[in-house]
Amino acid sequence: MxxxxxxxxxxxxxxxxxxxxxxxxxxxxxxxxxxxxxxxSTPFRAKAKAAAAAHAVARKAPTARVVASGEHVTAAPGFELWLTADGKHWTTPGDPEPQFRSVVDGNIDLGTPGVSRQSESTGGRYTLSGLYYGGKGTASRVEIETGAGTVHGKLLTLAGKPGWGVWYATTAAPAKNDGFDFIGAVTVYDTRGKVYAQLK
Known part of the structure; x- marks a missing residue:
């Protein structure tokens, strides 16, 4: 070579x-x-797509209306709501004296998911409202089961992260009272569509 x-x-x-x-x-x-x-792998792609879709839904989902402390919101004629750091306040057409539901008196645990409910019947309609609190995530919407079907309500909260808020809705009263409870479960959902808190 x-x-x-x-x-x-x-x-x-x-x-x-x-x-x-x-x-x-x-x-x-x-x-x-x-x-x-x-x-x-196909399962990996499917999980990634599902996670991306859930994230997109959460970004587009509505959230509770943020109100200033003491700001009055008209839920129905003669029915007003307002929030302060210590709880929910409201008046009704039949009782203009303010009523109050505390969130600081120790009767509710803000660390545990829960919903309360009050109902007022005036002029052939129900005005419904209550507290929601303690859930994980961000509250987005509320549904109330009634004898006439599902009613969609609205949410209010104070600025920051108080850990609670107020829901309200109106619906027609039943034409005939047959003795059964017209108002049923109240469910607050988060922005991902999961249950934030519920009253059954």
């Missing part, structure tokens, strides 16, 4: 050895030996 042939053979071996790490690197980056990309 001539000196020139030895140099060419040595260069070919060096080039072959130099190529080994690059082949190993390509395979470690998710490539097959033939250069095809290895696809992610």
């Amino acid at each position: 001539t000196r020139m042939q030895k140099y060419v053979a040595a260069a070919a071996v060096a080039a072959a050895l130099a190529g080994v790490p690059s082949v190993s690197y390509a395979v470690s980056q998710g490539k097959t030996a033939h250069g095809t990309t290895i696809e992610q």
Whole structure:
């Protein structure tokens, strides 16, 4: 073998050895030996898509209306609600004297999910309201089961993270009172569509 042939053979071996790490690197980056990309498994893709969809829904979901302390909100003619740091206040057409439900008197546990309920019947309609508190996530909407079907209410809360808020709704009173409880379960859902708190 001539000196020139030895140099060419040595260069070919060096080039072959130099190529080994690059082949190993390509395979470690998710490539097959033939250069095809290895696809992610179907269950992994499905979970990733579901998580992205849930995140998108949560971003678009409504949240409770933030009100200033003492700001009056008209739930129905003659029925007003307002929140302060110590609880829920309201008046009704039949009783203009303010009523009050405390969140600081120790009667409710703000660390445990819960819902309270009051109902007033005036002029052939029910005005419903109550507290919601203690749930995980961000409260988004409220549904009230009634003898006439599901009623969708509204949510109020104070700025910051007080850990509680107020829900309210109105619905037509039943034409005939047959003795059964017209107002049923009250469920507050979070922005991901899960139950935030419930009264059955």
